[in-house]
Amino acid sequence: MKYVISFGEERAAISVSCNRAKWNNMSRFHTHSFYELYHVVEGERYFFVGNGVYHIREGDTLLISPETEHRSLDVNGEGYAGLIVNIPVCHLPEGTRPEGELCMVRASSDAAEALSLDASALLSSLEGEVSPLDSYLAVMRMLSSVLAEREGTPEPGIVSPTLDRMAEILVYLDEHYTEGISLAALSEKFYISEFYLCRLFKEYTGRTVLDYLTDLRVRRAKKLLSSTADPVGRIARDSGFGSVSAFGKAFKTRVGTSPREYRQTIKQKG
Numbered sequence: 001m002k003y004v005i006s007f008g009e010e011r012a013a014i015s016v017s018c019n020r021a022k023w024n025n026m027s028r029f030h031t032h033s034f035y036e037l038y039h040v041v042e043g044e045r046y047f048f049v050g051n052g053v054y055h056i057r058e059g060d061t062l063l064i065s066p067e068t069e070h071r072s073l074d075v076n077g078e079g080y081a082g083l084i085v086n087i088p089v090c091h092l093p094e095g096t097r098p099e100g101e102l103c104m105v106r107a108s109s110d111a112a113e114a115l116s117l118d119a120s121a122l123l124s125s126l127e128g129e130v131s132p133l134d135s136y137l138a139v140m141r142m143l144s145s146v147l148a149e150r151e152g153t154p155e156p157g158i159v160s161p162t163l164d165r166m167a168e169i170l171v172y173l174d175e176h177y178t179e180g181i182s183l184a185a186l187s188e189k190f191y192i193s194e195f196y197l198c199r200l201f202k203e204y205t206g207r208t209v210l211d212y213l214t215d216l217r218v219r220r221a222k223k224l225l226s227s228t229a230d231p232v233g234r235i236a237r238d239s240g241f242g243s244v245s246a247f248g249k250a251f252k253t254r255v256g257t258s259p260r261e262y263r264q265t266i267k268q269k270g
Contacts, residue, residue: 011088011090012088012090012091013088014085014086014087014088014091014136014139015084015085015086016083016084016085016122016125016126016135016139017083017084017126018041018081018082018083018084018123018126019081019082019084020042020079020080020081021079021080021081022078022079022215023074023079023205023215024072024074024080025072025073025074025167025170025171025174026071026072026073029048029069029070029071030069030070030071031066031067031068031069031070032064032066032067032086033066033067033089034066034086034087034088034089035063035064035065035066035086035087035088035089035091035092035143036062036063036064036070036084036085036086036087037061037062037063037084037085037086037087037139037142037143037146038061038062038063038064038082038083038084038085039060039061039062039082039083039085039115039116039119039142040056040057040058040059040060040061040080040081040082040107041058041080041081041082041083041119041123042058042079042080042081043057043058043075043078043079043080043081044056044057044058044075044076044080045072045073045074045075045080045082046072046073046074046075046163046167047062047070047071047072048070048071048072048073048167049062049064049068049069049070049101049102050068050069050070050101050102052102052155053163054102054104054154055075056104057107058107059106059107059112059115059116060104060105060106060107061104061105061112061115061119061142061145061146062102062103062104062146063098063102063103063104063143063146063147064101064102065097065098065100065101065102066089068101068102073166073167073170074170074205075204076204076205083119083122083123085122085139085142087139087143091140091143092143096147098147098150100150100153102153103146103147103149103150103153104146104152104153104154105145105146105149105152106152106154109149109152111145111146111148111149114141114145115142115145115146118138118139118141118142118145119138119142121134121135121138122135122138122139122142125138162200163204165190165192165200166200166201166204168190169186169190169197169201170205172186172189172190173209173212173213173216174216177213177216177217177220177240178217178220178238178239178240179240180240180242181213181240183197183198183209183210186209197209213240214250214254215254216240217239217240217241217247217250218239218250218251218254218255220238220239220240221235221236221239221241221247221251221259222255222262224238224239225259225262225263225266226262226263226266232244232247232248232259232260235247235259236248236259247259
């Protein structure tokens, strides 16, 4: 769900949204022409901003400057929720604009409580429970709080070779999960032993490589079942499963119904 607050010209529109997901690994860095205010509602993430990495947790708030490369990764696969506010540059007077790539307020800061209250108000705005004017004022208060605390922004963590390697593996799986991927092939591609790969993967995602791949494939299958009339066998293949029986078992374990039952339920709802 996305709620857009518009004042004056279209270019001045501020957008507020909330992203809730069990997992979401950004495959590549991206930039925006606006400021991005990000408040962690639940869970935790690794945020790569420029050349630094930050481990952010519930209650932390970030302000990312325009044209700054950034992306984020899951920490443990337990899910997260983030409030995202996109703020055009025109809302920040020139004398107040931060010079660096990032400003951050940790949950332990004196300003964190006020930030969380305004974030809650913006979450309510997504349900239409807060007026556009009050939502705008909440955004401006959050922005002012973060800018006032900019000197307290922590230094980025060291981008360890281990975390870099894990990020590469996750991105590769996110982009190639429909293909046949074996643990041996993955180990060879990333020059890491199978034993260490399994241990590292479990440590960073809370799941095995196979579980992670299966979750991705079931998500793909659910989308195909609900949006196409393709036979179940073809969907199993296009989702990366080696056989229809393996597909059916994995799907029922995670969704609670067979692929055909799931499709029928979707049709009835439609």
